[in-house]
Amino acid sequence: MSKLGSMYIVLDAISNGTPTHVIPKKHFHLPPGMGQLSRVIFKTVCHCEVYQSLTECDEEIAEYARNNRVFAILGQDSDYVIMDTGNTLYLSIEHLNLRNMTTRLYDRWELARSLRLHPSQLPLLATFMGNDIITAQDLRPFHLNVIRQPVYNRNINFRMLVPNIAMFVRTLPLDETQLFSILPDVAIRTLGHHSRDRDIITSLYSYKSHAIDHKREGIDMNDHWSRLVAEARYRHQINELPSMVYAIMSGLPFESATSIEDFRKNDLPTFASATQPIRERIYGILLQEKPLPESGAHLVPEWCMAGPGSLDQPNYVPAMPPVSPHPGLLALWNDGQRYLSVRWSLFVSSVSHKLDVSRVRSTVPSYLVIPTLILFNINELGCLCPWEVDAMLATASCMKYYNVTKLAALPSDPVSARGVRVANLIMRSTFILYFLLASCGYPLTLEETAPWLFFDGKLFQIKYNEAGSGYSHSRLCDNRVDVLEVFQVARSVVFYNDY
Template sequence: MGVSGLLSFLENYCPSACYKVKIETLLEEYRQQNGTVTLPTIVVDGTGCLRSLYGDLDWVCGGQMKEFKEVAEHFVQSFKNLNVRLVFFFDGPTVEEKRPRWVERRIQSMRDVDEILNLISMPPYKSQNLKRKHRNYFILPPGLGNVARFLFKTEFGCEVHVSVKENDEEIAEFARKENCFAVLAQDTDFVILEGAKYYLSMANLRLTTMETTLYDRSELAVALSLDKKYLPLLATLMGNDIVKKNELTKFHTKISKKNHYKTAKQVAAFINDLQINDDDETVYDKIAEEVFGDTSKSSIIKYSVESYKPISSPADDSIVSELDCKTESWKEIVREALRRHRNGLTSAHVWAIVYGQPFELSTALENYRSNDMPFAAQLYCPLRQRMYGILLKEKPFPEGKTEHQISEWVVVPGFELMKSSIVISPIYPTVPHPGLLALWNDSSQDVADKKWNLFVNAVSETINGDELKKLDSHLILPAAAIRYMYEYDVISEDEAKAFIATAVVVSHSPAEWLRRLNVPKINERAVRLATLYTRGFGMLTLLVTAIGEPVPLKTVMPWLSFDGKLFQKIYDAATRRKEENFILCNKKEENLDAFYKVASVVFNDPLYKNRKS
């Protein structure tokens, strides 16, 4: 992520542009220089900071969501203690110009997943060996981005934005307009972009002392003897998400003989030697000829350079006007979908679908070399199709067409051979649909009932919606997700019971107790099932936001009903040791009562609780 080799150059060879700072000291200086600013703003690259924020929590077993919530709360409170306003930005849909890079990263992470699952399945397994061997590997627990976004907004009251275009550019633009104190991120693109006064490192942040590393854009330019206005060209010719580093190998070899230190220095020297005339319209042709020996590459160089330059994003009305909405009613729906997306009120996928962009599903801990269980993208395809039907029911058909089609970039076996996205069609609801604007904004009981019916209809035609509705709110999505997996014969009855018991135990378990859980042996099948479950839970959360919250989003967050390590322990108890339900429920009657209520929905058996444990 960011500019290839720049972080290494900064940290190893450029001390004037990369040094440790105390954030409190910087704030004092900033307040003295800006006397009218009482609440300095730090813009956080929410997506880019997830890895550092998640830290050392277990990520193999499916995610430690309640522990993550505590970590995130401590993070927010640490900045509140310094009287700082945090504003989070999260990625929206992938910008299509960066699709090749997105695909490349997914292919690499598929290889990582293969290696991780091999280690888990090779006896004798030791969890500490996995951590040691995979210090540099990390697969985000499915849905963590959505969890973090809703967490910061609904639980901690932070300002949250979701990007429409490139996230880095929107962060930099916001930081400039709002005269922000700092950007907190881990992406060297921010060294190049003009944004806040300071760019602070998330990876090096220590909350105990509130110290981190500062990367100084101006000092970098001085160290390279380069005018700051040419930093975007430097980033382009070092390699970034637009111009790949491997495409520059011959150029780098020619000027620096593959020495990382010399690469930065020599690229800067190369730029200075060009003696660029800013009025010369052929300058990119000349650079392309020098770098690639091919003037046709001038357009991608220009695109990369201009992506770093300060620009104003188009107004939302302009974004809506770009679409051929055909009707005013659909245009109003698109406008409202954009507003909700910007403000983090829905999953980012909702805007993508309404706007006509592809649906994305990234890599997770699935065995892409085996077909012994379905893959998440395939398993939940019917659910997505029914959700598409809800979102696109009012959209006019394209000219000359009688059907909508949705493009999907989803990671499945053979993904590395895909040259284009998969295309699927929506399945329209068979129950009354009051219209998206009503679903999103009408609080009447009539619309609330229609929301619920649409939700149940999208999940399953066989699930008992009345019994599902009677469950405590935090158990509705777990019951629906487990029912879906059971209905499609993905899990056995014992495995379903393990998921149910996990859901009812987590809600009454403090994070500290979950943190102390030790899982000496990890079951590979349980890891993969946890992936399928959390993917399904994420799809249901997406459905909930698409319909306008048939159940309050705050009451169905995954930290209320899932914990990866706990699931591993209960899975072993349920499937290998065949423990009684009371034991699975942590020997608590209140948990057992909730277990039977959920089980009656999952197994579609109102008398399930009367069966033998």
């Protein structure tokens, strides 16, 4: 909810005409979908070998670094200073200066030496400082005690706290067996009750890397569904599928966190509600071959932020089978051109049965397919004005003429608060279409449909203001004939009419 509060501060400031450079940067947030987008950028643009983790990514990164004698980890997670990464260096991405290629080095060996600890004791230090498992609030009485600070003094001096906790850790056995034998007493001292020793153990193990099985061994290859899950797992790890595919097939929930939405208003649908019908069809595609439960239907739990109280309990969403059963996930994912028409039909019809598959496939340029389909879906909800649709289509159609230098030179102001929310709804929804695209076996490639081919936030705000001011389609398209032509093709699909 704190993220939502800071988002409201930004939206209110924009609504009041505050220039963007005046709004405190602490309230800013990354654009939606950066997690999924980064894996695509590194693979398709940087041509890097990319892996996706099966568990906590820091555990797998630390294991990979240690096993492969990696030079350095570039990240922003203090766990890499605590975990055993061998001789791998930890470099701060927060302090990375791309102009002179400098950053800060955090050295776990030097940290341990300065605190007179063995590196293997750093997980104890982190545990008693407070982390995701044992909160600093739980440890507050202990913290006040070790620095001999009165209870009424709310502010804890961390310059005193760290060396004093290190001093306490030095009194504990280095041997793990001996340490675990006295943990109930340690738990009483630090957390007030001997039963909290289990939390300490959980915390310590969270800093250990657990061997991850990266092979498809131990799978019952006689069970068809098990083979499919193993295939999804493998493709997940080698970055061929977005993380949601393997998660859903493994029985995990779909999760959607807070983004740039204003739940105080009802002029736009929430991202969760706007895209639920598409998600239902995606689940139907992915779970078509999974044996049905006794209830006779697959239900997928979802945790989607849709306003206060929306995360109190999961929402169970039914998997809607395709109107025409597909030939199977292995066929969709493996068989090259053989099932290309099936992939296209499954992809487009899963957005809406009203769409003409052959028309979309034959007339809409590949880089405009994603924004065209999602605008069709959102426009069907009756929440956008036609000129708002035009603003997005003009942005998408013009993007090929805007390189990085030209985009950087565009003004950041003025910004429309509703325009920000409209852009967020559109772009978050496009990531559901990437989920669908992968599930269908990629009738279009990621390279053909990458979001930087059709969207830029500053350019969209300019087109949004121009469209709202009544600019003609030609002016919205920068008076370029070729841009106007593809704009009109996409627009005719969104409003399902001829042009």
